Amino acid sequence: TFYSEALDMCNQIIEDYPEHKLIPKVKLLKAFIHSYTYNSDAYVKALEDIIAQHKEADEAKAAKEYLDMHLKLKSSQ
Numbered sequence: 001t002f003y004s005e006a007l008d009m010c011n012q013i014i015e016d017y018p019e020h021k022l023i024p025k026v027k028l029l030k031a032f033i034h035s036y037t038y039n040s041d042a043y044v045k046a047l048e049d050i051i052a053q054h055k056e057a058d059e060a061k062a063a064k065e066y067l068d069m070h071l072k073l074k075s076s077q
Contacts, residue, residue, distance in 0.1 A: 007033050024050055024059035031063065035070075044070065 010030040014023060031046035047070075050063040 003033050003037050024054040024057040027054070028059045028063060031066070040070075040074070 007030060010026050010033065013020075013026050014030075017023065027046060027050050031043055031050065034040075034043040034046055044067065047063040047067040050057070051060050051067070054060050
């Protein structure tokens with residue numbers, strides 16, 4: 001229930017430590033927070049950012065899978 005606070009923490013970590021190796025994980029957490037708050041546009045943008053900015057990270061593969069699943073579900077509605 002503290003999604004706003006969690007999102008603020010993620011944003012602060014990304015701002016303070018932009019080159020840290022855990023940033024892709026923090027960004028994926030940020031994407032999940034957007035999904036839990038039903039912010040579809042922000043969720044998609046967060047996943048696309050991970051895919052574009054962190055191509056070699058395991059989180060990019062996960063982000064691609066979540067994005068594909070989201071778009072498939074959205075198109076079937």
